[in-house]
Amino acid sequence: MFNNCIKIQNVFKSYQQKLNKKENVLNGISLNVERGQIYALAGSSGCGKTTLLNCLMGMYEIDSGEIEIFNQQIEFKQISKLSNIIGFMPQQTSLVDNLTIMETLQYFANLQLMDQKNFIERFKIISDLLELPAKNSFIKKLSGGEQRRVSLAVTIIHNPQLLILDEPTVGLDFKLRNKIWNYFEKQTTENKLTILVTTHCMNEVKKSHRCGFMRDGILIEDDKPLKIMEKYETQSFDEAFYQMCLNENENREIKKLENCDKVKNYKIKESSTRKVRKQIIKALLVKEFHRFKRAYTEIYMVFIYSIFSILIYNSTFGKIPKDLKLGIVNYEIENYNCDTLPQNNSNQCENKMFLCGFFNHTEDFKAIFYKSYEDANQDLHDFKIINSITITSGVSILAILQSRMDGVWNRSLLNGVSITEILIANFIQYTFYSLIISIELILLLIYIVKVEIVGRIWLAFLLIFGYSIDGFLFGLNCSIIFKDFISGHYSNIAVISHITLLSGIIWPTEGFSKWLKPLEYILPLAFPLNAQHGVTLKGYGITHPKVASGFAVIIFHMIFLSILLYFNLKRKLFY
Numbered sequence: 001m002f003n004n005c006i007k008i009q010n011v012f013k014s015y016q017q018k019l020n021k022k023e024n025v026l027n028g029i030s031l032n033v034e035r036g037q038i039y040a041l042a043g044s045s046g047c048g049k050t051t052l053l054n055c056l057m058g059m060y061e062i063d064s065g066e067i068e069i070f071n072q073q074i075e076f077k078q079i080s081k082l083s084n085i086i087g088f089m090p091q092q093t094s095l096v097d098n099l100t101i102m103e104t105l106q107y108f109a110n111l112q113l114m115d116q117k118n119f120i121e122r123f124k125i126i127s128d129l130l131e132l133p134a135k136n137s138f139i140k141k142l143s144g145g146e147q148r149r150v151s152l153a154v155t156i157i158h159n160p161q162l163l164i165l166d167e168p169t170v171g172l173d174f175k176l177r178n179k180i181w182n183y184f185e186k187q188t189t190e191n192k193l194t195i196l197v198t199t200h201c202m203n204e205v206k207k208s209h210r211c212g213f214m215r216d217g218i219l220i221e222d223d224k225p226l227k228i229m230e231k232y233e234t235q236s237f238d239e240a241f242y243q244m245c246l247n248e249n250e251n252r253e254i255k256k257l258e259n260c261d262k263v264k265n266y267k268i269k270e271s272s273t274r275k276v277r278k279q280i281i282k283a284l285l286v287k288e289f290h291r292f293k294r295a296y297t298e299i300y301m302v303f304i305y306s307i308f309s310i311l312i313y314n315s316t317f318g319k320i321p322k323d324l325k326l327g328i329v330n331y332e333i334e335n336y337n338c339d340t341l342p343q344n345n346s347n348q349c350e351n352k353m354f355l356c357g358f359f360n361h362t363e364d365f366k367a368i369f370y371k372s373y374e375d376a377n378q379d380l381h382d383f384k385i386i387n388s389i390t391i392t393s394g395v396s397i398l399a400i401l402q403s404r405m406d407g408v409w410n411r412s413l414l415n416g417v418s419i420t421e422i423l424i425a426n427f428i429q430y431t432f433y434s435l436i437i438s439i440e441l442i443l444l445l446i447y448i449v450k451v452e453i454v455g456r457i458w459l460a461f462l463l464i465f466g467y468s469i470d471g472f473l474f475g476l477n478c479s480i481i482f483k484d485f486i487s488g489h490y491s492n493i494a495v496i497s498h499i500t501l502l503s504g505i506i507w508p509t510e511g512f513s514k515w516l517k518p519l520e521y522i523l524p525l526a527f528p529l530n531a532q533h534g535v536t537l538k539g540y541g542i543t544h545p546k547v548a549s550g551f552a553v554i555i556f557h558m559i560f561l562s563i564l565l566y567f568n569l570k571r572k573l574f575y
Ligand SMILES: Nc1ncnc2c1ncn2[C@@H]1O[C@H](COP(=O)(O)OP(=O)(O)OP(=O)(O)O)[C@@H](O)[C@H]1O
Pocket: 015, 016, 025, 043, 044, 045, 046, 047, 048, 049, 050, 051, 052
């Protein structure tokens, strides 16, 4: 068995600051945590404790140095291989608001592939230890302290050998803190549990086996609590820490320079390929199901918004205008008398006049004849007639902005979920949504809007299904690229409205400026909508160039957006 659970050697870490000026947040940190020990890491706020733990978990990339857990070198984004023996509690609670306590713990237990019997037993023990509220309570209805207890419960549910805890007892009362620390002490003695914990509570530091004090990214003291007390000849850790800071100020310059010389290049290893596990995909889907069934706005946006938008499009742009007054000046017959000219639907229209052909296609206009262009123009300016044109109705694009800001994403990854598993779960989820939406839309078009689909219904259905999947893939990419919900959401809306305008939904692409025309070939909706039009109104089959090119564009975007999603996920795995 390993004696050194955690080995951190000369670790440097900086964040990219404004104007590309880098400042070290970790300045050559080295520390060891032995098996069966509680190591308490204390220090002033902003000194780099959380950064160190996040580097340890592989969430942040270090600039130089080495980190080993259980004798395995930890690389950036690589912790998942040890996830079943590590329990990490981040500083934020990182839970799904819409789940209950039971559903939350079940989700993380499933990610750890725990069997149900074991889970129920552990749930009972942990519930009693942490005095958790009723198991059916929703996370969003818990107090801050209760949420932290659930977060700690998630961390220890799978009975890991190593706990890495970022201020786990903040907001808890004295009695509960003691209870938890007694549990930690018992576990370290009886089961050789190892704990690295950050804290601001000096009472907790006192109880640890070994402690470290950090200041400005430097570990200024690292020893047993008693030894530190003796060294600084005090009974108070606050006093000892104050003394440490004074001493450290004198040595600071020399220490930084020494360490800077030792900076070496650090290489990220490519992640190893791993088998996709069905249980993990099931766990991700079940969690999403519980979350989604209570997210009413999201249900509306996914399943109902599309129906409304189709109905609105159909009742506004999509309607063939009725009884509109259309001014006509006809120079086909010289010196004509307006009263004797054929009117709409009249049988008089048997000759070869263009006007007759026009009437055959525009029976919903009420024709008003003028002798001259000037007369018509005068009435046009007086708003007596309306210039109007029929606009084909289009299907709105749907995209989902998946909220990733609750921290559960990071936590799931740290519990061993792989990118491929995330992608498969998302693909299943959004294919299902697209299927429902496509069925809804096709039924709506046929039975409510009463569009007569001249071509094959399954072709029309496949087209809707295809571009709604593209829409979801686009939304997922947005949700990875943007850091916060507001910028992601607005960018999503902006792109969708531009695509809608440029794809011929509002106005036929034939009427666009010349320089806009080429966009038709690259936009995801122009060709598919043309294909949809061809199938629905003209009965084109799959081999018709319009329909085939519509499908080609859909498939191209599906592949392109999936590849983009994969690389976006690889690049921005942690948030
Ligand atoms: N993602 C980030 N980008 C840029 N700077 C960051 C980032 N995260 C942290 N920092 C900065 O790094 C420094 C160390 O932050 P860190 O959260 O590690 O401190 P800490 O010791 O955990 O503080 P506390 O005890 O208050 O939680 C701070 O100055 C902080 O502003």
